[in-house]
Amino acid sequence: MTVEPVLSVRGLVKSYDGNRVLDGVDLDVGEHQVVVLIGPSGSGKSTLLRCVNLLEDLDDGRLLLDGDDISDPRHDAGKARRRMGIVFQAFNLFPHLSVLDNITLAPREVHGVPRKEATQRALDLLDRVGLSDKANSYPDRLSGGQQQRVAIARALAYEPRLLLLDEITSALDPELVGEVLALVRELAGQGGTILMATHEMGFARQVADQVVFLDHGAVVETGPPEQVLGDPRHERTRLFLRRVIDAGRI
Structure with a gap:
């Protein structure tokens, strides 16, 4: 087949x-x-x-x-x-939102995922990308590599x-x-x-x-x-x- x-x-x-x-x-x-x-x-x-x-x-x-x-x-x-999830050369994170809010924004606002579920998924993804301690940080407090890993976690947040x-x-x-x-x-x-x-x-x-x-x-x-x-x-x-x-x- x-x-x-x-x-x-x-x-x-x-x-x-x-x-x-x-x-x-x-x-x-x-x-x-x-x-x-x-x-x-x-x-x-x-x-x-x-x-x-x-x-x-x-x-x-x-x-x-x-x-x-x-x-x-x-x-x-x-x-x-x-x-589909897409990640660009530029990180494109929202500077006024925490890492956690950057990741949960689209699942909550676009996909209608309840906040509690979106938050748990985001925390699991942050653990997966090695940034579980950065959930409440803002993008300007992260290195470029950390910001790109957050961008990838954001793209994975709705299981593309x-x-x-x-x-x-x-x-x-x-x-x-x-x-x-x-x-x-x-x-x-x-x-x-x-x-x-x-x-x-x-x-x-x-x-x-x-x-x-x-x-x-x-x-x-x-x-x-x-x-x-x-x-x-x-x-x-x-x-x-x-x-x-x-x-x-x-």
Whole structure:
């Protein structure tokens, strides 16, 4: 029996001011899979994640979430977004709210979860991300790595079907990158379904089930990490990885 992917992207096209940023992208994310997007800056990774989360209108193509065509204009976009969690490069925490309130806000106000239940879920998540002692702290009292872990906990607060991670270590000092990647590694090990963009090739090699190399908005190569990162078939992929190696990111 064929198992339906959690996410299917088919023929996705997106342009800005006549510049085609995504050019017919196809990809699948299966149950409990980690699919990692790699590619140079401007290759379309962030735009792809924003389109999947319906934060951008599509010019063409389809997005299927558990077989539902969420790109259909008749589909409730808000309902679809509530099945996904997304974490950006910037932490986007509300500075005037405590860590606990940042995490419980959407479950309470958007999903209608009772405060007591939302609070318990948030405390459990803070314990899971190693920040149980920071529940009453405010974002400006946390390190960048701690803020990003709170942002991930917030994205997990309503148990999303699919977790989208957009270069979540790019804004961090190098010494803080490891703690955030360790959390993602733990989530992957616990069976999370994740689509993420990263420049951390060593991390991609460790956690990815599939690696997708994007260039100029198109999928150049896709496959298991040992193939794409270790023995790429396309010259463009090889050139990109050589540059990454020279930059010390693999």
